[in-house]
Amino acid sequence: MQDALGSVQSILVLGGTSDIAQATALELTRGGARRFVLAGRDVAGLDANAKELLAAGASQVDTRQFDAVDTYGHESFVREAFGVLGDVDLVLVAFGVLGDQERLDHDRQAAMDLIAVNYVGAVSVLYPVVEHMKEQGHGTICVLSTVAAERARRSNYVYGSSKAGLDWFCQGLGDALVGTGVHVMIVRPGMVRTRMTEGMEDVPLTVDPEDVAAAIREGLASGREIVWVPGPIRWVMSGLRHVPRALFRRLPV
């Protein structure tokens, strides 16, 4: 159960090898979380993260095979994960792919594959998650969106559009779940130094996975619906939102 100050006890991580997810899992373990299911494709990577959580104080960490594009398997996967954990206080939806926009500009299949993970896969797995959480009468669904979902950009519009779809889906879902005890929290980081952005140059306001983790913990404590990381990027984005397209196109963002 989530306590009065937002600490959670049991967590299902979708994308268990994600750097942001693991930093978050560690942060929440320090806050008292004990039981985890880490789900993903890379078994060895999941096991390594499980070991790290156990060393940090977790009492039970299971790893499970999960592929976002295997939508047929999502219902039974979610049923099993809830079966393993009992009550699930937090589901962290962290899987995602960024893709290479230059390739995506002309590769139809690559664009469809990306959308199949980031948007279709996420929506598909959220349906059974919502069902189980409504049944238990409580829980938080924390979804990794991005500032790129706020405004379309030449440099990552396929990724941005898939995240925008997910972000809007989750906004509406959060509203639909009012009164059910289930809460949806959307996290919109700017650039984060992880495997996903390896080799890319830092831009202003670039943060580390630990910063996202701390913001998620604070967001849980205060019952936020949207969490920006770092906080001030919210104001940058709200400024950019009003820049005319002709000008925006030429900005180095």
Next chain:
Amino acid sequence: MDENIELLTGWGGTAPTATRVAEPHSPGDVREAIAEAPDRGLVARGLARSYGDAAQNAGGVVLRMTELAAVHDVDIEGAGVTVDAGVSLEQLMRLLVPLGLFPMVTPGTCQVTVGGAIAADVHGKNHHGVGSFCNHVEAFTLETPQGTRHVTPDRDPDVFWATAGGMGLTGVVTQARLRMKRIRTSRIRMDTERASDLDDAMSRMEQRDSDYHYSVAWIDVMARGSHMGRSVITRGDFAEPDELPTRMRSDPLGFKPSTVLTAPPWFPNGLLNKVSVRAFNELWFRKAPRHQEGAIVPLASFHHPLDFVHGWNRIYGTRGFLQYQFVVPYGPEGEAAVRTAVERLSAHGAPSFRAVLKRFGPGNPGHLSFPMPGWTLTLDVPAGMPGLAGLCDGLDEVVLEAGGRLYLAKESRAKPWVIHPMYPRLDEWREIRAKLDPGGVLRSDMARRLDLC
């Protein structure tokens, strides 16, 4: 039975969960609800004056007991009553004070049900003299998944004492027989003194508490430096008719508990910042007489000062608040723990209206009953206060080290591994519970969070 899905919280307004709420109108309704309870189980709820998640049951059923509220029998001669569990102490007082009877034990609010008072084994300002609520319960009827039980402390001590302080997890109390205190007026003769700091307050209480039936100290935890722990100690007993001013003597048992103010439905978050609370506390401390004896005050303003503002908990804003209450045994270690707690709270600048300090007398055989001989300190803090989780976790350690414990009726955030060693008889309690409820029907959010059953 009427049923509804509702989002429930305790008095602190934190950690809401959704539950099917049913309102039984008879013990038969309760039996039926238990028999038909879903997988996620069922728990009783009174007036939801416990601060945390004790009377919630996410995804399951909550039985709101307040419609089961008949007074069955009043024995004025023998000073006893038989009531339904949903009867509130306020309802009892309205009926019985004019007849010269008063609950032996009343908490700081009379908006609690008899069932809730048993389940938390509540204490009042007279704990040092008379113990807690269940010390004065002669019998109760308990509905369990294994059937109905008529329980007395002599006939069925295990079940009686597992239920006293058992937070609704041994069954649903439907009726109880209570011993009452005889009173001759509805006024309190009150003595007030100010203490300049914490040591002063503790030594004054140590010396004189036993001279009074009721005693409590209010500490200004925001005061710092040499004022740290400055307090106002109020003590008293029911007045005798000849102590009343002449104009009151014609109606010595007159009683008006009514709410006079209603708090607006919402307050802006952050209304209670350090500055506003510090100013309030300052004013309140100065207003208290340095030393006054024999003031005659209405019992409601003495016992239930906050009940005069309906819905005052909303002043804490949408994030709610929590109440931290612990007890530590008498002796140097316990006293050091109280001092450490006040020091840390004062240093942290927790925007808390007063903390309450009280001395407990002996505990009772309740397995999970809170009181033990020692000092108990209570205070409210807004849940949004920065650093609160760390502050509380740190205080938990101090309390545990000193051999103390936290009060489950106020609890909303501690970890199971902190609570378990604080209640060393938990396993014994679990065994009794397992006999009453082998299928684990009785469950609450608190039981899940603290891994109680």
